[in-house]
Amino acid sequence: MEVHYHDYLQLDKILNAQFPESERHQLPAHDEMLFIVIHQAYELWFKQLHYEVDSMAVIMGKPALNDNSPELQTVVHRLNRCITILRVLVHQIDIMETMTPMDFLDFRDMLRPASGFQSWQFKELEAKLGLKFEHRHGKEYYTAQLRPRQVEIIKKAESSKSLLQLLNGWLERMPFFEESDQWKNFVTHDPTPTLHSFWSEYRYQYTGSLAEAEKNNKEVFDEVFMNPASPERTISSKASRAALFIMLYRGYPMLQLPFQLLNALLEIDEQLSSWRYRHMNMVHRMIGARIGTGGSTGKDYLKAAADKHYIFKEIAQLNSFLIERRKLPSLPAGIEKRLGFVTS
Amino acid sequence: MEVHYHDYLQLDKILNAQFPESERHQLPAHDEMLFIVIHQAYELWFKQLHYEVDSMAVIMGKPALNDNSPELQTVVHRLNRCITILRVLVHQIDIMETMTPMDFLDFRDMLRPASGFQSWQFKELEAKLGLKFEHRHGKEYYTAQLRPRQVEIIKKAESSKSLLQLLNGWLERMPFFEESDQWKNFVTHDPTPTLHSFWSEYRYQYTGSLAEAEKNNKEVFDEVFMNPASPERTISSKASRAALFIMLYRGYPMLQLPFQLLNALLEIDEQLSSWRYRHMNMVHRMIGARIGTGGSTGKDYLKAAADKHYIFKEIAQLNSFLIERRKLPSLPAGIEKRLGFVTS
């Protein structure tokens, strides 16, 4: 059977799904069409983001990634795709900004109480990535505004393993430090080593590198990398050490893709955050200090969310604990070998 | 009745309109979802572009625009919106480029003979703006590939007044040169004036400004501005003079929006052309020299279209006929008054 573009893309559905309220009220407002189309475009892309994130979660959730399979490469490639999509979504706000406040007023009141806060796909996406209910600003928005079935969808995502948790598991499985044979000759300058010798040494070098005004970073170091049960953190101390190791020694072949992975996650956060920030500015220009159609003071919600909804911030924080490349401890030969390719 | 985001946006339709062929063939290809979603997003935005262009055509088609109404302002505002949309559509190609040629191959053959050439909305849009059938590259693509009803839609657009033709009509209605009283004291240096005295003078100044190597521009000037029945042109010589006048004297209040209008039309062309060009490069990277799913050598079509489908090129060409501001003829006082505001 021949495939035709029009049917394949289901254009009869897609192009017949715009029903302005202002037409129903017989008070046509030209710009309502734009309002509908742009939100539909956003939701289409949210669907695609879910599709990508779900596929990554399947891979990351495997008991062990095969280092010689393309799995990690696939995750990195798809994260980069998500970043590219998010960049376009940020750019797309420019289109919304071609609607002036007066033009929005022409139909704004007809939409009540519908509101962008009712995008359950976006909330579900945040949950899948790792935003916990208790860290959400404005928890009431979704319990009060969404339909029971939609709340259920988000709750389900919140109770499943998030990408952040899967990342934690994957980091914790990093093997190199458990091979104690390899490290037996590794020497630390730390007079009172309390950890694996490499980490004692690293901690010694790091604290030595701190300027006077930064001395309290030492305690944060211990909390992040040595406290096995820090209640505030999703990324465990063990996983944090693995992530820091990747950042420090990314030059070794086996750490190249893991480094790209960590970097891509930070970029996801940055794009999401840019989106919320520009969205907030746009709402501010559109309705000033008035109240959003969903009953919220839109700007304040978005501002708080832009500040608080960083999902991978525990990874971003690790950049506080780097030391200069020329001061990095050399790795034992056996570990170096393990981080490289077979060389015939 | 309360409006809910999910229903208002018809998300049941929008989010349930993705049916990958690779699933139907039980040979799942991950990237086909992206392929579907991005084309749907494009078609949504094409619908919005039609909506805007139709609304402009209604205004531009009026027998006379009221200079004191917001009509022209509305046209300019909506054209600028179309430009903003087109910029996002160009950017969106970045997303498609995250699909590698190998990933596309996974489902490419299952789509035959569907093809991006079957986007009748895009072809209809080109026609509404002013692309004539006889200037189209690859005319056979739409006669052979589209369904009769789709061909009919495009043919209808081709036989209606295009935005380019409406622009011509609007330019021809510019009144200032017909008020002969106002010009009676205007002096031209042209020893053998053949036109309205202003244009004789302008032609004299322009030809005097040409460098030796540019001398043949003089004949083009006469063809564009003096030949009332140039067979090649949609914009008549009278309308061309009006457009040039707008470009030259855009500083007068009454010509400010007209200038913004002309500029916006050139920007539309430039964005459409960027879109075709990046699209061509993308196809080239994706399939190399192979043949597209619709049976065409995709790259060659897109390249030819990028070169030939400039819709407002007759307006762009007018920039060849400007002279330096300090050499511009001064306008008679009565005309200056007519181009300004009432000043009590």
Next chain:
Amino acid sequence: MEVHYHDYLQLDKILNAQFPESERHQLPAHDEMLFIVIHQAYELWFKQLHYEVDSMAVIMGKPALNDNSPELQTVVHRLNRCITILRVLVHQIDIMETMTPMDFLDFRDMLRPASGFQSWQFKELEAKLGLKFEHRHGKEYYTAQLRPRQVEIIKKAESSKSLLQLLNGWLERMPFFEESDQWKNFVTHDPTPTLHSFWSEYRYQYTGSLAEAEKNNKEVFDEVFMNPASPERTISSKASRAALFIMLYRGYPMLQLPFQLLNALLEIDEQLSSWRYRHMNMVHRMIGARIGTGGSTGKDYLKAAADKHYIFKEIAQLNSFLIERRKLPSLPAGIEKRLGFVTS
């Protein structure tokens, strides 16, 4: 004398102005060149922004703009250019982000105490636009870090008329409400009119449009539009009324460019704010919670500045006081005439 590209652009200077500290210390760090070049590119563009803003200030500072001259058009055109430049400057942060934290560490300590906070051109620009010293976050940064001559430059900008103040003066000169003849038949529904009849009527309509939860907007309205000496505001109540009038009746020819002007100023703020926000995120990724080379916790400064340094926020706020177009009071015929073109 013939002009040559190389001399004209002074490329001997421009291309021989990069002296990495890491080379001087004989510890070459590849990425320092990028760090230098990107900051130089920023400073070049800051120079251009100054050039444009200065030229606008000259025009806006004239005792009276001639409505029939191209002056206002010129201001709007140059503001739009500044917006385009700022968009590129925001985008340019992508380039900085290609430098990883480890790569920055390679030369970071060699730069102390130099810091991006020492861009006096940027601070001077904020001052010229209208940021007052007392509204600045981190005032100490420039008093402590800049050289006396640089502080002097900024102080001079702070003590001159800012673009915001010039805007206020221009708005206050709007004539329409002072022509009492024209308004004598204008009827207000307000039982106890206290202002010009138009504004009494508008206030009556606006307060009638407020939802229950928005009632306190009424007091803000009075503070903004009726209190002639609000100590917090740079834009006077008279100027605020003029600006609101422009937003409401932008459809009239004479208000079209003024509306574009107000809109462009809000866009300037939005782009500056995006720049600070992305800059903040970039610094956060680069140095985590560590202390910047200039001794500040860079991220916190930038965050506070992104929140507080809105320059045209008093204009943005006016969008809270719009009413629906269909409820707008009709203007008297004489005023309508004054807002339009001469029509012979």
Next chain:
Amino acid sequence: MEVHYHDYLQLDKILNAQFPESERHQLPAHDEMLFIVIHQAYELWFKQLHYEVDSMAVIMGKPALNDNSPELQTVVHRLNRCITILRVLVHQIDIMETMTPMDFLDFRDMLRPASGFQSWQFKELEAKLGLKFEHRHGKEYYTAQLRPRQVEIIKKAESSKSLLQLLNGWLERMPFFEESDQWKNFVTHDPTPTLHSFWSEYRYQYTGSLAEAEKNNKEVFDEVFMNPASPERTISSKASRAALFIMLYRGYPMLQLPFQLLNALLEIDEQLSSWRYRHMNMVHRMIGARIGTGGSTGKDYLKAAADKHYIFKEIAQLNSFLIERRKLPSLPAGIEKRLGFVTS
């Protein structure tokens, strides 16, 4: 010695390098400052691109890249930085487009015969990447317009190993096919194998996959992959086979970065080409069909260059020779092992 921002960035040089010709002629033209600043910004970034490309050439020119060193990763990272820079340079054309043709005319003639064609840095960059003199459009532009010393610089780049040639050398050194032991059991379906058994098999599969209309691709395949001395090509048949192998089997760890490398080179070409294309459109809008300040018909030159100056087109072409992933020949176990990590 303390470093200060202002001195470190040599701002005294950078910010005092703008000397408009229109001021010298005492016919000030506001927009000339923009014209100078934007070209200086371009040249700064060209310097940075040279710096990155030179550093890559050093790495790629080594007799053998150590697969276990970060060298290849460094090349890919810097290529990606170049791409990011080029994207900003494309975007920057938006700024130039805020100059209207009339505004350009105000100073255009004062610049003669200076011209953008005299950017020797850009020509040198094209040469370093791999554009040969004989493939250049408008060879006369640089022999006639550049100074002897500048021509010399470009000639030197042309006679050194270009990145394209270094890529060829690196690809030719790929070892896997020379280890004949590993392939001895590999079976081809090709009844008359003429090549290494893997390539006989691949050629058999590829030609079997061609549609009727694509049959002539078979000859191109033989020309590209089997003719050891194709006079038209810089990438030899041996190197072409290596590149195709990377594209096909990119899933193996050892081919992941090589694949990113090839992809990044194509992206470089695409961005350069977008830059030329948008530049061409901009020139067309600016001067129409008139002659550029350097005496050339600017648009035609740029158009031809956009079409012809693809540097890595021989790599892009390889995408014509892919086959579906599910039809790919399985690799021998020994080769698979060689493409992966040591797994203890």
